[in-house]
Amino acid sequence: MSGGTLRVLPLGGLGEIGKNMTVVEYDDRIVVVDTGLRFPTAEQMGIDLVLPDFTYLRDRVEDIEAIVITHGHEDHLGALPWVLRELGTEDAPPVYGGPLAMAMARSKLDEHRIRDVVLEDVPDGETIEAGPFDIELIHMTHSIPDSNAVAITTDVGTVLITGDYKFDQTPVDGRPADMSRLAELGRDGVLLLCGDSTNADRPGYSPSEAGVGPHLEEVFSRCEGRIIVTSFASNIHRVQQVVDAAAALGRKVALVGRSMRKNVNIGRSLGHIELPDGILVQPREIDQFPDERIVIISTGSQGEPLSALRRMAHNDHRQVRLHAGDSVVFSATPIPGNERAVNETIDRLYHIGCDVITTADAPVHASGHGYQEELKLMLNLTRPRYVLPMHGDFKRIHLHAQLAESVGIDPDAIFQGENGLPLELDERGARWGDKVQSGMIFVDGVDIGDPADVALRDRRMLSADGIFIVVATISEQDGSSVAPPEVIFRGVPFLEQADELIEEIRGAVEDSLDAAAKDRVREVDLLQQQLHDDLAAFVYDRLKRRPMVLPVVVEV
């Protein structure tokens, strides 16, 4: 170790599951690892996506040597178009990653018409030099092919960011994680391990992805009608196994849902999936085959509102109409927060008369994240001096810290962090630095902004109690009312005597204007303020609710 201070600053993924983004900084130069997003909750009204707040990078664009993407999942890659657009694509640093991650990044940037950014495939084992950083991708196994850990080496030492991983000893493509290279890094000395905590609460080892295929085939063999399988579209090896099980039982396969078709296409072009000749049929051809000869692979495993499966469950899919005798296999588990949407979808399927098979019925899914023994294996292989658990809510970060302690890491060398809190490492040791701005920003339509934006507060108010609009037209000369006040409301429910109430509000408007005239209040802003206060009080008194009250005073 020598020289300056290395800073590792998580901007997302700590104290939450999703929107992973980490800044590694040395000698005033920066590498960004991952640019992930989260999907909004129902409380985040009308918001499309949630991104990490990357304000910290806005004035540092010229210092960024590279953006590295560990793998192609939305929670690691999805914010890339917005990050590049906001930081300016002209000065954008190159983006590095494995070939699949880069193909998915390319597709995303194309959708955003961002074309002037360099995306560079990095074969694993090769080292990129970027300013004071040596950057190396290390092959890992996960629920999407081409997942990597990132080793970033500076004068101070090596930081290993695991990305998402499991130690699958029998992956579908026959390429286990590069444990040999991890061990070598461990021998040479890892300064800091930033590890995936997603399954830090699960004891033992995660089941192998390859174990899912035989279970799928066994489940399929008991189905007499059509089979609909839903899984993550990016889980290309899972799709491969569904196809293989279908082929073994002489069934044709139809791919339904835009992202399913897109991911299979990308996966085929990169050699991650092989489809037997003639097995694919188009969704519109499904009805030409007997029920027992069809497997449909569909998006919608999370109950997403516009997904193919959700549409099928609501009898609202153009090409697939489900009926009694169909079997729907959920080859996925709900991401926390999606339970309700998934359960609603399942219940619609039962109502139609479908049979539904989930992981509660058969082991038709395997997690892409290592369990406790795998996290320990990572710690023992890499023998880091310091540990900063990542990718997890506070509970999982806490449990990951306990696991690190259990394999002999000094408790003082384990840092339970949070977004915006940088860990600073130099030859004297490691310690927290000063907190920087972090949190969420929202994508809403085409724009991004701050969740504290007044628009969102307004929407919350509008959504809870609606709005009253009052238009008063007064004379420019003497402030007297020249037309009866207009009273309009929207979203104020269950007004049984609406006409009567509107009459009363008109009266209240006139009273308020009269009072203002008496007090010689003539300035429109003041009039509007007074009208607002008088009417809000009046409406609350009558309705016991607080709709937004918006007075408009027009002078003619």
Place this chain on the structure above:
Amino acid sequence: MSGGTLRVLPLGGLGEIGKNMTVVEYDDRIVVVDTGLRFPTAEQMGIDLVLPDFTYLRDRVEDIEAIVITHGHEDHLGALPWVLRELGTEDAPPVYGGPLAMAMARSKLDEHRIRDVVLEDVPDGETIEAGPFDIELIHMTHSIPDSNAVAITTDVGTVLITGDYKFDQTPVDGRPADMSRLAELGRDGVLLLCGDSTNADRPGYSPSEAGVGPHLEEVFSRCEGRIIVTSFASNIHRVQQVVDAAAALGRKVALVGRSMRKNVNIGRSLGHIELPDGILVQPREIDQFPDERIVIISTGSQGEPLSALRRMAHNDHRQVRLHAGDSVVFSATPIPGNERAVNETIDRLYHIGCDVITTADAPVHASGHGYQEELKLMLNLTRPRYVLPMHGDFKRIHLHAQLAESVGIDPDAIFQGENGLPLELDERGARWGDKVQSGMIFVDGVDIGDPADVALRDRRMLSADGIFIVVATISEQDGSSVAPPEVIFRGVPFLEQADELIEEIRGAVEDSLDAAAKDRVREVDLLQQQLHDDLAAFVYDRLKRRPMVLPVVVEV
């Protein structure tokens, strides 16, 4: 069997978990069993409560002989004040139930200032005669004391509605379900069994409530600091067991949360809970005792926004400030849909540094609903001729039907129903009748109404994209604009060039008015319609979102 037709009409609780309500009808007379509610989802914006749509009863008030409440939970009792108010309390039928359910009903009606309704305690074993119905309550075990099944007998036979139940052989109060009476009914002949399906997906038998106490004591004995236990306030026997475990370990007990204090008070007055002398301390006295001498029993096991535990987790509780070393025990599991809120609460607790113990760590909870073997036991005890599974989503109703088939009930005698679909029984057999209006009604503030209400559609629109309001003032004489248009928006986010856009919209308003003048459109409604269409198109073109557009034309 003889005479007319018996109708059993579920108005709530089928195809859903919650808002249970069943109408039993014979000879034009009616008994209503349970009047339950549900809590709204985040998508049901601003709504306070969800009730079953009881339109069917509105013209039949005089035909209702009785309302019977099986037990005091919100999903069986909670809608009572609204049902009584809407049907008219003057002609209200008497309400029957066990003493605890009636005490809780009394408390609810008092809050709604409903005082002229007869609430009548029914000792179990006693039969009420109500028109053509003989009504009997049968003691059952559940997660609230004083839970009952209801047997309703007419000329046609006996309908047994189980309410919520488990067969707990060692209940905390030593009073197992009255299996003897159930068996007797079975021997005499049960025409129809309407059974609780809540845990139809769980194999085996539910664990006994009495087993929870020793586990709580064992968990408590390992805690060195304060202990906070959260459970349902109505689970009075659970509270008893927490108190007993605290007493055994020499800890004082504080009750925190309004409903916890209220339920313990009602439970004490009816003898369902006994507190050792001097064990209770007031919440404000907690800090006077060492951490290792305190157990706090708190509301908030479902992560409810205003609950005591949620406030504590957000450092926002007046009397209890949590700190590292505190242990929080969740003696409850999340009701489906509440997972996110519960997980968020747990994660806040970890962030504070609390230890959190849930059912994943120790068996500190037992469900109040029987598992599969108990549903079979009920079927075998009562040997019904027909079965109508209730209290469950479609999945659980389907699984309950399979259980009935597995114990030998004729598949044609098992009816998988839905809300609003009456089952008609007479001497010729059983069959579905014609569907009647059913579904949800919403409580919003003090009023109730239909979810299809335009106000809610408006709120959804307002919450997603906000609102533009445009006020155009025109001359009564010639329709010409007499003041510049006013443009106001709320809830439209992230407008970077708002001023510029408003100018453009003003221009668009004037263009639209000019076009209207050219076409000699003068009628205000038509003008507003045309303005709306022109502006909505303009705004969408510019913002790619669809806020509500509300033009107001004022003639002066």
